[in-house]
Amino acid sequence: MEHLPVLQIVIPLLAAPVCVLLRHHATVRTFAVLVAWTCLGIALTLLAEVREGGTISYHLGNWAPPLGIEYRVDLLNAYVLVIVSAIGAVVMPFGFGTPEPGLRDGQHHLYYAAFLLCLTGLLGITITGDAFNVFVFLEVSSLAAYTLISLGQHRRALTAGFSYLIMGSIGGTFILVAIGMIYMMTGTLNMADIAERLPPVLGTRTIWMALAFLIIGVSIKLAVFPLHQWLPNAYSYAPPVVSAFLAATATKVSYYVLVRAIFTLFGAAFVFETMGMQRLLMPLALLAMFLGSIAAIYQEDLKRVLAYSSIAQIGYMTLGLSFANEDGLTGGLVHLFNHALMKGGLFLVVAGIVYKLGSSAIGDLRGIGRKMPVTMAAFVIGGLSLIGVPGTVGFISKWYLVLAALDSGSYVVAFMILASSLLAVVYVWRIVEVMYFQGDGESREGLSDPPLSMLIPTWVLIGGTIYFGFTTELTAGTASEIARMLLEGAK
C-alpha cells in the first residue's frame, strides 16, 4: 500500500507498451479498460488515505527529498487525481464492442497506447512534487494528445493537431524556462523546498520573469482567453471520444498547475498583492465567459459549440481563482470537477450521435430528439448544467462564484456571471430546438439510440451532474477544504 503513489503512474505507463505488444483488438481494449479502472481505484484509495492521515510523501527510489524526486499527495492532488482517473475509467470502455471511429485497420493497439500515455502524463503532472517532473509529464501527456487529436477522421484533424503541437510546445518551453529561472534563484526543484526558499528572493527580477513565463506557459495549455486558438479545432476534429477525454481532463490538469504555482510556489500574497495578477486574470476571465459563449452561439457544428463553451467555462474557473478568496477558489475548484462531468458527458453524447449519424453538424440533427430519446435526454440535462439550472452541478459552481463576487464587493462581476449564463441558454436552446422541434422525423427511418456500451458511460457522467447537484458534500465540501488549506498555506 505504501507504494500506491508511484503505482498510480507506473501502471498506465507500463501498460502502454504492453498494449502495443498485445495487438489483438478485443484483448487490448479489455486490458486498457482494466488499467483505467485500476488507476481510478488507486486514486480513490489515495484520496481516502489523505483525508484520514494527511499529506502523503513518497520518495522515488528511496532518495530523500529535496535531492530525490518526491511524489507529494495532499488533498488538492488527490482530488484532481480522482477526477482525471474517473474520466479515464468512464471514457475508456465507451462503445465497447463497436469499432472505434476514425481509425485505420490495425491501429487500435497504438490508439490505446497513446490514450494510456496521455492518462499517465496527466496523472503524473498532478501527483509529482518536483517542478522538473511537471515539465516531463506535461510533454508526455501533450505528445500523446497531439497524436490522438490527429487521428480524427477529417483531414483537418491533422492541421488541428499540428497547430496544437506548435502552441503546446511553446507553452511547454515557457514552463521549462520558468522552472530554470526558479532553479537559478533557489537551487532546488522540489516544490515544497522552493516554497520555503522563494520568499527572500521574491523581489528579484528573475523571479518576476519566472512568474510571467510560468503563467503564460500554463495559460496556453489551459486555453485562457487570448491563448485559446488551438482549442476549438483540436476538440472539433479529434475523434469524439478523445475530445470527451481531453475536454474533461487536460485543461483541468493545467488549471491545477496554475493553482499549485500561484498558491503553493509563489504564494497568493506575492502573486495577487505585489504583482496584481488579478487585474490581468479577471478581465480575461470575463472576456472568455462572454466571447466564448457568443462564439458558441454562432457555430454550425455541435462539437464546435461545445469547444467554444469550454473556453467560456475555463473563464469561470480562472475567475474563481482571480478572486483569491475562499468562496472564489472553492467555486473554481468545484467547477473543475463539475465541468469535467458535464463536458465529458456532453462530448460522449456527441460521440454517440457521430456513431449513428456520421456527422455532428447542427443541420443534420433535425428531429433526432424523437429517434434517440435516451441520448438526447442526456444532452438536455448536460445542457441545463452548462447553463447552471438549480439541481445540476452547474448551479453549485455558479453559486460559489456569485458568493465570491458579492464577498469581494464586485456586484458588476456577480451580474456578469448571471448574464453570461443567459448566453449559455441561447446556445443550448438552439440545439435543443433543432433536435426536438424541427424536421418531421420521416427521413430518419431506422435511426435509434446507440448501443448500451455507449449509453452507460454517457449516463454515468450525466447522472453524476444531477447526483452531485444535490449531494455537494463530496465535491464542494472537499473543494472548500482545499481552498482553506491553500489560503492558509499562503499566509
Added chain:
Amino acid sequence: MDLLGLWNYWAVIVLMMIGLYIVIARDNLVKKMMGLSIFQVSAIMLYVSMGKVEGGTAPILPADPSESDVLYSNPLPHVLMLTAIVVGVATTALGLAIVVRIYDAYGTVEEDEIGAVDRQES
C-alpha cells in the same frame, strides 16, 4: 562590462526570438517545425549556462582524495537537459510525422495553400 559578460544569456534570447519569429512568420510547416526546434534549443542553452561555474571542471571525484579544493560545475541542469533534448527530439519527430500526413492529405505543406483547400471544400 556586465552586459557583455552575460553574452550566453544574450544568445539564449536571440535564439528564442529567432525561433519564435520563424514559427509565427513562416507558412511552410517544415520551416515552422525547425523554428520550434531552435526555440526549444534556446531553453537548453539557458540551463547549460546556469550550471556552468567559471573555472569549474567536470563533476567527477578526483583520483587523489587529498585534492579536496576542486571546483565543479553544477551537473544537475546539464542532466536535466538530457531529458529536455529527448523531449525536443520527440516533439520534432511527431511534428514532422504529422507534416508528412498533411502532405499526403492536402498535397502541400504551405499553410496558406492548405487554408485555400479547406475554404474551397466548405
